[in-house]
Structures are given as C-alpha cells and as structure tokens.
Amino acid sequence: MGDVLRQLELNKLARILAVEPSSLDVLLASDPDDIRELRTIVTERLFSLHGGRVAALAQLSKKVPAAISAKMAEAAFGPVLSARIAGALDPADAAKMSALLSPEFLAQVSRDVDPARVASIIKLLPDDLIIKVGRILLREHDTIALARFVASVSPAVVTAVLEGADGNELLELALYVDDRAALDSIIAEFSDERLSAVLAATKGFHGATDKEMADAAVALVAALTPATRARWSTFADQAPPAVAKAVTAAVAASR
Incomplete structure (x- = not known):
C-alpha cells in the first residue's frame, strides 16, 4: 500500500466517480492535497450537470404533497438523482420530505449527496433520524459517507452514531x-x-506501514486542541513504537 493519506484521498475520489480505487492508482504519486482539490472540482462539476433538469424536478416536488414527493424519490428518482435534487429544494420542504423517507433510503442518498449543499437541510432534521441513518452507514462499514457529515451535525449526534464502533472504524x-x-x-x-483502541488500530491499518501510520497520526494530532492532544498522547504506548514516538514528539513540539 502506498502512502495511507494518498490512498484515503483516492478512496474518496473513487466514491465520487463511482469507480474502483485501483483504477486511480496513476494518482498515487500525487500529493494528497492535490487529490483533494481534484475531488472538489469533480464534485462541483457533477452537481452542476443537468442543472436545469434538476431544478425542474425540484420545482415539481414543491407542487405535490410531501408524502407524494417522498414516494417519487424512493420509487422513481432513486438515491443518486434524489441526492442531486436535494440541494435544489427549499430546506424546510426537503426536511419535511426527509421525515417521510425510510432511514435505509436516506442512508443510500447520503452516499451521493454533497454535504455542503444540504447543510441547511441537515440542521432541520431531528437528531433521532440522523442517528438512525448514521448507524445504518456504520453497520455497513461506510466510513467514507459517515465522515462527510461529521462537521454538519452536533458532537452529541456523532457520539451517539459511533456508540458501537470499534477502534479500526473510529x-x-x-x-x-x-x-x-x-x-x-x-x-x-x-x-x-x-x-486506546484508536491508537492500537494503527498497527497494520489497511496494510499500511508503521511509518505511514505515524504520518497519518501526526496529521490527526495537528488538528486537535492542546488539551485533547495531551490526553491522546498518554495512550501512545498502545500504538506501534514508530507511531507512539511520532505522536509523542508532535504533542511535545506543539506545547
């Protein structure tokens, strides 16, 4: 496995493009930030395609009762098209319709929706519905989809969704x-x-070397507050020596 951060970025890009990550191996030499920027461009392009038709379908949804719109979404549009339409709907209308959709269907939609375009809708959804959808994604080990919404919901909701997650999933x-x-x-x-479980999971994570996981762990630590970094570093001995040394050094350097 190449650099783990590059591979994870390729996995996210592959999800957007609906291809196997291995088909993007030509990008393994690219910087992770460049792959991320490419994903942003691709996402913008995908969601701007057929904008007129998507807007027309969104307008159609507004002209019928929410229950009918929900039936149309599940039976006729499917999750991919529904994900495109969601961003063009009035947030209040979309939230009302979402409450009538099954959590299983919403989990499918969440794999193709752009969180930035539906942030105002997510804010209007009840926490229990978001938790149900999140737990479906977790049960299906779809951490890519889950990760896209972490910044869009409250920490309490994320914590509830992750209740049954193991160290590797976390x-x-x-x-x-x-x-x-x-x-x-x-x-x-x-x-x-x-x-402790998260740090222990760095050992052999997806076939990555300890050096790769040390770099990945340091990247995570860099985004945390000093207090959280310090607490995490107290469990560094649960990770392989190379990871533990890198995390400890990163925390010490940030003081």
Missing part, C-alpha cells in the same frame, strides 16, 4: 474526515478505552 472515520478540526469535540468525549 480511526478510519477520523482519517476520512475533511474538516479535522471538527473531530476535537468528538474525540474529547471518547473514553480512555476508546482512545
């Missing part, structure tokens, strides 16, 4: 999150056992 989720500053308030709520 580490994978954290590494997939774009806005890593949003992780601090979540990690601060982790028990000592959970913090």
Whole structure:
C-alpha cells in the first residue's frame, strides 16, 4: 500500500466517480492535497450537470404533497438523482420530505449527496433520524459517507452514531474526515478505552506501514486542541513504537 493519506484521498475520489480505487492508482504519486482539490472540482462539476433538469424536478416536488414527493424519490428518482435534487429544494420542504423517507433510503442518498449543499437541510432534521441513518452507514462499514457529515451535525449526534464502533472504524472515520478540526469535540468525549483502541488500530491499518501510520497520526494530532492532544498522547504506548514516538514528539513540539 502506498502512502495511507494518498490512498484515503483516492478512496474518496473513487466514491465520487463511482469507480474502483485501483483504477486511480496513476494518482498515487500525487500529493494528497492535490487529490483533494481534484475531488472538489469533480464534485462541483457533477452537481452542476443537468442543472436545469434538476431544478425542474425540484420545482415539481414543491407542487405535490410531501408524502407524494417522498414516494417519487424512493420509487422513481432513486438515491443518486434524489441526492442531486436535494440541494435544489427549499430546506424546510426537503426536511419535511426527509421525515417521510425510510432511514435505509436516506442512508443510500447520503452516499451521493454533497454535504455542503444540504447543510441547511441537515440542521432541520431531528437528531433521532440522523442517528438512525448514521448507524445504518456504520453497520455497513461506510466510513467514507459517515465522515462527510461529521462537521454538519452536533458532537452529541456523532457520539451517539459511533456508540458501537470499534477502534479500526473510529480511526478510519477520523482519517476520512475533511474538516479535522471538527473531530476535537468528538474525540474529547471518547473514553480512555476508546482512545486506546484508536491508537492500537494503527498497527497494520489497511496494510499500511508503521511509518505511514505515524504520518497519518501526526496529521490527526495537528488538528486537535492542546488539551485533547495531551490526553491522546498518554495512550501512545498502545500504538506501534514508530507511531507512539511520532505522536509523542508532535504533542511535545506543539506545547
């Protein structure tokens, strides 16, 4: 496996393009930030395609009762098209319709929606619905989809969704999150056992070397507040020596 941060960025780009990550191996020599920028450009392009048709469908949805719009979304539009339409809907109308959709369908939609375009909708959704959808994604080990919404919901909701997550899932989720500053308030709520489990998960993570995981762990630590960094570093001995040394050094250097 190449650099783990590059690979994770390629995995996210592959999700947007609906291709296998291996088909993007030509980009393994690229900087992770460049891959991220490419993903942003691709996302913008995908969501601007057929803008007129999407807007027309959004207008159509407004002309019928929310229950009918929900039926149309699940039976006729499907999750991908519904994800495109969501960003063109009035937030209040979209939230009302979402409450009538099954959590299973919303989980499918969340894989293709652009969180930035639906942030105002998410704010209007009840926490229990978001938690149900999140737990479906977690059950299906879809940490890419989960990671995209960490910055869009409250830490309490994220904590509830991750209640049953193991150390490997927590580490994978954290590494997939774009806005890593949003992780601090979540990690601060982790028990000592959970913090230990996350650091222990760096050993052999997806076949990455200890050096690669040391770099990835340092990237995570850099986004945290001094207090959270310091607490996390107390469990560094749960990680392989190279990771533990890098995390400890990064925390010491940030003081």
